[in-house]
Amino acid sequence: MSQRTERIVAAIEGEERLDRPSYDVANAASLALQPMGRAAQPIENALHGTWLGHPLHPLLATLPVGGWTLAFALDTAETLGLSDDPRTARAADIALAAGAGGAVAAAAAGIADWRQIHGRDRRTGLVHAAANSTALALALGSLALRRRGRRSAGRALSGAGWAAMAAGAWLGGHLVYRRGVGVDQADRSPEPRAFMPVLPLDALEEDRPRRVEVWDEAARAGIGVALVRHRGRVHAMGSRCSHMGGPLDEGWVQDGGLVCPWHGSRFCLRDGRVLDGPSTAPQPRYDARVRGGQVEIRRVPEPGDEALTPQEIDAATQGPEPSPPPGARKADEVLFEHHELMRRLFERIEAMAPDDPERRDVMRLLAGELEIHEHVEDEIFYPAVRPVSEDVPVAHAEHQQLADMLAVTLRLGPSSPEFEAQLRALHEAVDHHASSEERSMFKEAQRLGDARLRQMGAEIEAMLDHERESRARSAFRDLKIRLLEGV
């Protein structure tokens, strides 16, 4: 965000005079719904998007954004004389009207969501709504002028409306992407992966939620879980509400669901799904059982989770023991040695004078080794450790990042003024990556057993040799490095 937009948003967020009209609008919206009693809940759920699994408002907002942008483009073509086909003008009018219809629907969903936010976000939301209402009023005014044949005035009005809509959309983006409004706020930790005792059953009263905490080492945080004893069964779900992080363990049980004390979202005790909004995302689920008078819980993995359970690790490490060649070193030892080689190469380049003609050669050597290293890990090591380590997806991403940084470094050339800083950044990135492999992934890889690691070590050594010796591969590597250097 530029400093100017930053200042504008700060001014809106800090403007207390917006609170009064906020409450008036929110109260008016409540007054429309309250006389309906419980019948209002399904309407509110529909507007929030509880049925959809995502907030409905952003989806509906694409209608005015799309319709009005199309109208704006067609109007511009007409104004510039690029088209005098009457169908262009007709199409612009239809797009403008369709956008206006969508804007009304988006506003209804937006108000429903906005009623449930507070403080600075409510102020920003009010200005967002005012900008969009202005855009709607201008679009309707433009349609009226067009109907009376005053097309150029109509086009000017809807053009101004398009600008108001863009400003409103920008504030909406700020609310979601910067402030996290409408984003799932639950703690989706994979822990605990196996049943673990958390509370004596006696400490749990019927329909009185209790909070317990489990430790997530990767997140370095305690994760809250709400336990509920209901009709003889114990249920467990994440205690941080997916809507805005409210404390579900301080909520109450109603119609088979746990109600959030903050805005009344209700989550099914059995499976954590949303029964009533404003939330649209289900709560994290846990299996709960009672053993020896203790309540034990286990996190239920979510679809697409990379999280490994002890059972999966056991399954992955069983199978016939390979017989590695005698004297073979373990894969982690071979890779560690290669990490050390690259560290030495970095130190060597850093110690050389910028105009040393050998510097470019050593840089090329390092580039080649780094590429070989990534290749060997991507081909042999990472696929093998994937079933026993959760680090592989991030390690892959880091490889991508290292390759991009290496390309920039090579392009700069060792005598350029920016080279030193870029080289240092690359060195640190490689060091971070290699150290985190050594600290975590190499340790987890030990679960595969000595024989498999030695077998893999032999394969890696053979591949390293092959990569270095193979003429075709090294010619390709040299060509790539030279292309990157721009030589």
Ligand code: FES
């Ligand atoms: S935080 Fe809003 S309903 Fe829970």
Ligand SMILES: [Fe+2]
């Ligand atoms: Fe790596």
Ligand SMILES: [Fe+2]
């Ligand atoms: Fe590595």
